[in-house]
Amino acid sequence: MLIPKQRTDALLVIDVQSDFTPGGALAIADGDTIIPLINTLAKKFDHVILTQDWHPAQHISFATTHSNKQPFETIEAPYGPQTLWPEHVLQHTEGAAFHPDLKIPHAELILRKGFRRHIDSYSAFLENDRCTPTxxxxxxxxxxxxxxxxxxxxYDFCVCFSAIDGKALGFETIVIEDACRPVNLPGSVDATNAELATASIPRIRSNDLLTR
Structure with missing residues (x-):
């Protein structure tokens, strides 16, 4: 399925940071393997936006912030359920920096999220309280x-949340599935696939864009 280019297109590159790749504090399996593909895809777009998770110390999402809690447990935050993670993407650390292999010099915007200590932010559009805009x-x-x-x-967290919120806010959102990798918690990928389908958000392959 070839998708023709439009002047109103933008590529949204979500959180390709060192801590989310092998060797990082919250490493995603094969997270680094998609970077060459993302670099190639970016060359097909006139408009590219990068998001960057940017957490302060003692962020609400860190298991170490809460007594007797372990990574991947869930707590009830003031805004609802919150998965706890190992400390990651701390502001001004190498882990928070974009992966050194990410080469998109024409990116027009770097959007930082998750910098408020008491609210996590998966989505590029709304923080996890579902009302604070980025x-x-x-x-x-x-x-x-x-x-x-x-x-x-x-794929199963920040990409998914961003796609769904973008669609709800009136944008046409499309997920390039082979240019993503999931955390892959139990059931998280199946749940993401179902949520994207319910929201009528297409999942495509990079070849649908690279041949245009």
């Missing part, structure tokens, strides 16, 4: 960027 929607509307292709890390 400002990305306004940026896209002012630039008249209407169709978003999403890739990056992790």
């Amino acid at each position: 400002g990305l929607a306004g940026y896209l509307r002012e630039r008249n960027l209407q169709r978003l292709f999403l890739c990056g890390l992790a």
